[in-house]
Amino acid sequence: MRTRGFEIVSAYQNAGVKLPARQTKNAAGYDFFAREDFVLKSIWRYDFIRLFRLIKNEHPLTDSDLQRAGKILKPLLVPTGVKAYMQPNEVLILANRSSNPLKRGLVIPNGIGVIDADYYGNPDNEGEIFIQMVNFSPRDVVIEQGERIGQGIFMPYLLADGDTGTGAKRIAGFGSTGR
Numbered sequence: 001m002r003t004r005g006f007e008i009v010s011a012y013q014n015a016g017v018k019l020p021a022r023q024t025k026n027a028a029g030y031d032f033f034a035r036e037d038f039v040l041k042s043i044w045r046y047d048f049i050r051l052f053r054l055i056k057n058e059h060p061l062t063d064s065d066l067q068r069a070g071k072i073l074k075p076l077l078v079p080t081g082v083k084a085y086m087q088p089n090e091v092l093i094l095a096n097r098s099s100n101p102l103k104r105g106l107v108i109p110n111g112i113g114v115i116d117a118d119y120y121g122n123p124d125n126e127g128e129i130f131i132q133m134v135n136f137s138p139r140d141v142v143i144e145q146g147e148r149i150g151q152g153i154f155m156p157y158l159l160a161d162g163d164t165g166t167g168a169k170r171i172a173g174f175g176s177t178g179r
């Protein structure tokens with residue numbers, strides 16, 4: 001019986017993507033692997049621009065500085081090549097590996113990722129799971145294909161009294177339901 005699990009997104013069937021896996025007997029988290037090499041730029045690049053301008057006595061910062069900084073400070077979406085199916089009353093919670101901030105300065109800026117059951121198979125990206133990351137270490141971090149980047153935990157969730165649902169269908173992720 002198909003209850004919950006992971007599948008490779010069709011576009012990456014032959015791309016050597018590994019399905020998330022637990023590492024020890026009682027591990028709660030399925031470790032996710034990066035589907036391709038990925039460079040996570042350090043956020044501190046912004047401070048160097050700022051310092052440079054201050055040294056040149058050119059403050060305050062211009063709009064174009066801020067635009068540049070905005071791009072640098074934006075979290076990156078590390079692609080996993082994997083989608084998760086589950087029961088309608090279940091959710092997959094994404095969490096960082098605790099070694100990531102310690103060893104590589106990598107944090108998940110949304111705290112946890114919420115992967116809804118109805119994200120699976122959505123018409124926009126088939127339900128591919130992405131892990132948002134920010135690199136606050138002083139150096140750029142290279143993630144290689146197949147490296148473990150985060151973990152997912154399946155959980156049941158509860159409904160509030162009187163909640164009969166909206167019936168609305170999920171068509172994508174990352175802000176698809178509006179602001």
Ligand SMILES: O=c1ccn([C@H]2C[C@H](O)[C@@H](COP(=O)(O)OP(=O)(O)OP(=O)(O)O)O2)c(=O)[nH]1
Pocket residue numbers: 094110112113114115116117118119128129130131132172173174175176177178
């Ligand atoms: O770290 C994450 C968080 C979310 N998602 C996907 C799965 C989830 O079902 C969907 C929507 O996530 P969420 O509801 O947390 O974000 P939102 O900003 O409210 O987007 P939406 O308007 O699409 O619900 O985006 C990921 O792939 N990775």
Ligand SMILES: [Mg+2]
Pocket residue numbers: 177
């Ligand atoms: Mg949402």
